[in-house]
Amino acid sequence: MLRRPAWLLKASLLITGSAKDAAPVFARLREVDPVCWIPRYDAWLVTRHDDVQALFVDPRVTTDPRVYERYVAPSSPGAMRWVAALPFRATNLDPQSVSRRLALGVLTPRIVERMGLGIREIVERFAAPLRQRRDTVDLMAEFTAPVSATAIGRILGVPPKESDESRFRVLACNATRGIRPIVSESKRKKSESAIVEICEYVLQLVEQRRREPAEDIITELLKVSAASTQDEIDNVVRIVSALVSAGTGTTGVACARGLRTLLLHPGELARLRNDRSLLPNAVEELLRYDSGLALVPRYVVDDFELRGRRLKKGQLVALSVLGANRDPSVFEEPDRLDFGRNCRQALSFGHGPHYCTGTSIARVELLAMFEAALDFLPEGARLLENQIRWSSRGLMGQMRSLPVDFRG
Numbered sequence: 265m266l267r268r269p270a271w272l273l274k275a276s277l278l279i280t281g282s283a284k285d286a287a288p289v290f291a292r293l294r295e296v297d298p299v300c301w302i303p304r305y306d307a308w309l310v311t312r313h314d315d316v317q318a319l320f321v322d323p324r325v326t327t328d329p330r331v332y333e334r335y336v337a338p339s340s341p342g343a344m345r346w347v348a349a350l351p352f353r354a355t356n357l358d359p360q361s362v363s364r365r366l367a368l369g370v371l372t373p374r375i376v377e378r379m380g381l382g383i384r385e386i387v388e389r390f391a392a393p394l395r396q397r398r399d400t401v402d403l404m405a406e407f408t409a410p411v412s413a414t415a416i417g418r419i420l421g422v423p424p425k426e427s428d429e430s431r432f433r434v435l436a437c438n439a440t441r442g443i444r445p446i447v448s449e450s451k452r453k454k455s456e457s458a459i460v461e462i463c464e465y466v467l468q469l470v471e472q473r474r475r476e477p478a479e480d481i482i483t484e485l486l487k488v489s490a491a492s493t494q495d496e497i498d499n500v501v502r503i504v505s506a507l508v509s510a511g512t513g514t515t516g517v518a519c520a521r522g523l524r525t526l527l528l529h530p531g532e533l534a535r536l537r538n539d540r541s542l543l544p545n546a547v548e549e550l551l552r553y554d555s556g557l558a559l560v561p562r563y564v565v566d567d568f569e570l571r572g573r574r575l576k577k578g579q580l581v582a583l584s585v586l587g588a589n590r591d592p593s594v595f596e597e598p599d600r601l602d603f604g605r606n607c608r609q610a611l612s613f614g615h616g617p618h619y620c621t622g623t624s625i626a627r628v629e630l631l632a633m634f635e636a637a638l639d640f641l642p643e644g645a646r647l648l649e650n651q652i653r654w655s656s657r658g659l660m661g662q663m664r665s666l667p668v669d670f671r672g
């Protein structure tokens with residue numbers, strides 16, 4: 265029998281992302297309370313694969329945070345210009361919104377493939393020094409985070425100078441924190457000013473690219489959008505800024521979680537070392553197993569019923585991607601890591617009208633990073649699991665470090 269208060273507390277922690285190992289909590293909820301009410305946040309937590317998949321395409325919920333009963337509008341005039349109009353998020357009534365159409369037009373596998381060489385060069389830049397190391401290495405600080413931020417910067421053309429890269433990483437991280445539905449007032453303000461700073465920086469770049477086109481996504485976006493009015497130019501700026509925020513942490517976190525998973529499963533790691541042709545499917549399986557993105561928010565547009573629970577207009581519904589990806593009704597023995605598994609039904613990149621527009625980039629990056637890691641990780645590399653730092657909050661970034669002993 266479920267002891268509700270304890271599970272409710274754990275579920276509440278998951279809404280703000282502070283539980284370190286979410287899968288067992290989601291497993292229990294999937295079984296006993298698949299549409300779980302979290303009173304502390306006036307929110308629902310949905311954990312079964314069929315429900316999560318259906319809600320991804322259900323018009324009775326939206327990605328538009330302005331529908332949320334606890335939505336706080338931006339306060340400063342600078343923020344109004346950039347934060348009030350939301351690319352990608354406010355698009356449920358028009359799934360093929362301008363921002364989505366433009367992003368899909370430029371983030372094609374062909375264009376990303378053209379830039380793939382650049383990504384592999386960046387991975388090599390951070391991987392090369394690790395091949396000589398025989399001490400403890402924080403793979404998140406020295407590999408996955410800088411590769412991810414540098415790669416997205418290179419692809420988008422933001423920022424153009426290497427000296428700005430670390431500043432951008434911090435800004436992008438602050439910007440994404442504020443997008444979460446439940447966030448403290450101070451984090452929300454910090455996020456607003458990070459978004460304004462990114463947008464104003466990107467605006468200058470956009471103006472520059474209009475004068476001097478370059479080999480990057482800003483130039484491609486300007487081409488396909490034919491932006492000429494200030495409104496259209498502002499929209500290109502918002503799209504680029506959203507891509508910077510969405511693409512900076514995601515792949516770094518996913519790769520760090522994937523490397524942790526690999527080191528916790530020496531059998532599968534050895535299998536991969538022996539047969540690298542498994543790598544593309546291993547990337548999908550590592551994302552299914554733990555991508556670092558546990559929950560995706562939706563907001564109720566019209567009251568409706570789900571599994572006997574009444575969801576009301578304005579409420580938050582947290583869709584558990586991790587819960588869905590470990591659902592035994594879809595994946596046999598879901599808690600077993602298996603690089604031979606068919607992952608087609610995994611919801612790691614979402615589903616339907618908001619399916620991740622960055623999948624081509626994410627896959628190219630992850631493939632290159634895992635491949636490099638197989639080369640620089642010595643045979644006996646040891647994960648220092650007890651020394652991993654975990655942040656107390658956050659849907660994406662719970663893991664703050666990945667210490668690995670390279671002495672073997």
Ligand code: HEM
Nearest residue numbers: 352510511514515518555612613614618620621622625626
């Ligand atoms: C492993 C890395 C990544 C994971 C696990 C991931 C996951 C997701 C998920 C689950 C969604 C759906 C959100 C929803 O339905 O509300 C999404 C949307 C999105 N992702 Fe990713 N993503 C990753 C990498 C990237 C990258 C590298 C970029 C940008 C270059 C990116 C850009 C976006 C954008 C713009 C959206 C919004 C799409 C829309 O609403 O139309 N993502 N991502």
